[in-house]
Amino acid sequence: MTTSTTSDVITVLTAEQLFCVIKRFPRVWFSLISTNPYVCYEVPVPSEAVSFDHDNGWPTICARTDIEQFVAVSCDRYQCKVDFYDNDIVNLEATPLTNGDNEYPNISISVTQYF
Structure with a gap:
């Protein structure tokens, strides 16, 4: 008999570690939530469009979207x-x-893993 387990973990990853993980998935979502007024912008991009760079000394995870927009998050840890x-x-x-x-x-x- 095979037993499956589920678990939730909170951890801190460097930008480079996070980039290595998200590149394994077919799609990556960049989200921005505004609280006044409440609006959530989600930009899904194929993982092939996501890259890792250093912007002004900060590790940056970025992507060019299908509609020629550029999204980026510059931070050392997540x-x-x-x-x-x-x-x-x-x-x-x-x-x-x-x-x-x-x-x-x-x-x-x-x-x-789910769409």
Whole structure:
């Protein structure tokens, strides 16, 4: 009898570690949430369009979208909520951290096994 397990983990990844994880998924979502008024902008891009660079000394995860827009998040570390099923990542949501402070609470990068 095979037993499957699910688990949720909160961890901190460097920008380069996060980039390596999200490149394994077919699609990456960049999200920006405005609280006044409440609006959520989501920009899904194919993982092939996502790149890693250094912008003014900051590690940057960026992508060019289908409609010729450019999205980028510059940060050295990300707080990540990772959902596992057995040993596979099912969902990951990453929020930028800077020097341990969450200076960008309205920005996130996410990937999922499900569409």
